[in-house]
Amino acid sequence: MTTKPLTVAIAGLGTVGAGTVKLLQEHAGLLAERSGRPIRLKSVSARDRKRDRGIDLSQVHWVDDPLALAVDPEVDVVVELIGGSDGVAKALVEKSLHDGKHVVTANKALLAHHGNALARLAETSGVSISYEAAVAGGIPIIKLMREGLAANRIKRVYGILNGTCNYILTEMRRTGREFADVLEDAQRLGYAETDPSFDVDGIDAAHKLSILASVAFGCEINFAGVHVEGIRHVSAVDIAFAQELGYRIKLLGIASLSDHGIEQRVHATMVSLDTAIAHVEGVFNAVVTIGDYVGQNVAEGRGAGAGPTASAVVADLIDLARKRALPTFAIPASKLARLPVAPMERHYGAYYVRLMVKDRPGVIADVAAALRDERVSMEAMLQRGRAPEEVVPVVITTHETEESSMRRALARIAKLDTVAEPPRMIRIESLTA
Ligand SMILES: NC(=O)C1=CN([C@@H]2O[C@H](COP(=O)(O)OP(=O)(O)OC[C@H]3O[C@@H](n4cnc5c(N)ncnc54)[C@H](O)[C@@H]3O)[C@@H](O)[C@H]2O)C=CC1
Numbered sequence: 001m002t003t004k005p006l007t008v009a010i011a012g013l014g015t016v017g018a019g020t021v022k023l024l025q026e027h028a029g030l031l032a033e034r035s036g037r038p039i040r041l042k043s044v045s046a047r048d049r050k051r052d053r054g055i056d057l058s059q060v061h062w063v064d065d066p067l068a069l070a071v072d073p074e075v076d077v078v079v080e081l082i083g084g085s086d087g088v089a090k091a092l093v094e095k096s097l098h099d100g101k102h103v104v105t106a107n108k109a110l111l112a113h114h115g116n117a118l119a120r121l122a123e124t125s126g127v128s129i130s131y132e133a134a135v136a137g138g139i140p141i142i143k144l145m146r147e148g149l150a151a152n153r154i155k156r157v158y159g160i161l162n163g164t165c166n167y168i169l170t171e172m173r174r175t176g177r178e179f180a181d182v183l184e185d186a187q188r189l190g191y192a193e194t195d196p197s198f199d200v201d202g203i204d205a206a207h208k209l210s211i212l213a214s215v216a217f218g219c220e221i222n223f224a225g226v227h228v229e230g231i232r233h234v235s236a237v238d239i240a241f242a243q244e245l246g247y248r249i250k251l252l253g254i255a256s257l258s259d260h261g262i263e264q265r266v267h268a269t270m271v272s273l274d275t276a277i278a279h280v281e282g283v284f285n286a287v288v289t290i291g292d293y294v295g296q297n298v299a300e301g302r303g304a305g306a307g308p309t310a311s312a313v314v315a316d317l318i319d320l321a322r323k324r325a326l327p328t329f330a331i332p333a334s335k336l337a338r339l340p341v342a343p344m345e346r347h348y349g350a351y352y353v354r355l356m357v358k359d360r361p362g363v364i365a366d367v368a369a370a371l372r373d374e375r376v377s378m379e380a381m382l383q384r385g386r387a388p389e390e391v392v393p394v395v396i397t398t399h400e401t402e403e404s405s406m407r408r409a410l411a412r413i414a415k416l417d418t419v420a421e422p423p424r425m426i427r428i429e430s431l432t433a
């Protein structure tokens with residue numbers, strides 16, 4: 001057994017970087033045992049050398065220019081924890097791979113945008129790019145899919161992929177607090193992205209979903225092909241109606257294969273209270289995979305924060321120390337398929353629609369007519385409180401229909417004089433987990 005340490009350099013010492021340094025130091029003995037050799041942190045780079053991060057950097061080289069880490073001949077692995085799909089993070093990862101260094105990264109934005117090219121580059125350089133921390137934080141979902149489920153064809157993968165959104169939706173429901181107020185909490189706790197609109201607008205979950213889809217289906221990453229919606233439009237009223245109807249609202253990422261191609265979508269979703277995923281709360285994420293031999297598998301754990309993310313980063317380092325490397329997205333980059341994107345208009349599902357209507361005779365008949373004309377079949381209707389000539393909420397749930405019909409019906413409903421605000425639509429997903 002080799003005792004030569006695995007020599008590591010880390011770029012970025014924020015939430016994840018500082019958490020990773022702490023874990024490497026506190027568990028040094030355990031990691032050496034599990035890896036068969038020590039994992040040695042040689043150097044670090046970040047923007048502000050003087051900042052107190054609550055970690056001991058006295059035995060570590062400080063390097064001002066992160067790109068210098070890529071050319072240090074002693075370094076085996078560069079750990080990129082800066083973030084961002086371009087700029088320094090991309091330059092560092094490319095330079096490191098070119099220079100024959102393994103890369104570990106938590107950067108899903110980078111992989112979603114440039115993963116195909118980076119996987120090819122890693123392969124031609126004979127090194128690996130590992131990214132367990134990039135998808136669902138501490139859940140070992142990449143390991144689960146690339147290794148544990150490797151014998152299966154996977155047709156569908158979905159889950160709660162953003163800790164910040166799940167935390168916000170959970171707190172709003174439990175406490176009735178406002179969206180902006182809860183988002184500040186998530187930022188303080190280190191869950192949110194540098195620009196939190198990436199979280200709340202669904203972009204971060206879409207980055208992760210595009211990576212999961214590639215590993216699940218053996219296809220190239222196609223981030224541009226993800227239909228993305230966030231949670232800004234989800235209001236306390238919808239959360240309360242969801243509860244009354246037996247649902248919970250979750251931001252889900254869902255990828256599946258159909259006759260039309262690959263469907264990838266991220267949006268607020270009503271899931272039945274009977275499902276396990278409805279009860280995944282706070283910063284927890286959950287990923288459900290359906291394999292043809294194994295059936296359904298559910299993995300749950302913390303999706304963000306220093307500790308869980310560091311756990312995933314260091315798990316990748318242990319694999320490298322053990323000299324275990326796999327193709328980036330489970331099969332060689334040159335073999336990844338380029339799949340057609342199934343248009344969202346062809347999506348077939350059930351819908352929740354909330355209208356704010358003037359409480360007048362005939363209004364419901366007009367709404368029902370618009371639905372009927374577009375062949376959307378109503379499942380149930382709820383109206384709470386009567387206040388003639390006042391604006392009141394009316395909720396409709398539909399049977400399964402094509403999204404294009406639903407959109408046409410909503411466009412007609414929005415134009416009715418009695419409808420005071422644009423209709424709010426949330427997809428209802430029938431899930432088994
Ligand atoms: N915070 C979390 O819970 C999770 C974050 N991630 C990902 O991990 C990465 C890091 O995220 P956080 O630690 O939360 O971010 P952060 O903002 O707390 O830390 C970023 C670090 O990068 C450094 N940095 C920024 N620009 C730099 C530059 N030009 N040159 C050198 N250093 C630079 C900053 O000084 C800081 O130390 C991102 O890709 C993020 O998406 C992934 C999973 C969970």
Ligand SMILES: N[C@@H](CC=O)C(=O)O
Pocket residue numbers: 134136137161162163164165191192193199204303304305
């Ligand atoms: N901002 C992300 C961090 C982890 O990927 C999240 O909230 O899930």
Ligand code: NA
Pocket residue numbers: 132133134135136137138139140141142312
């Ligand atoms: Na993970």
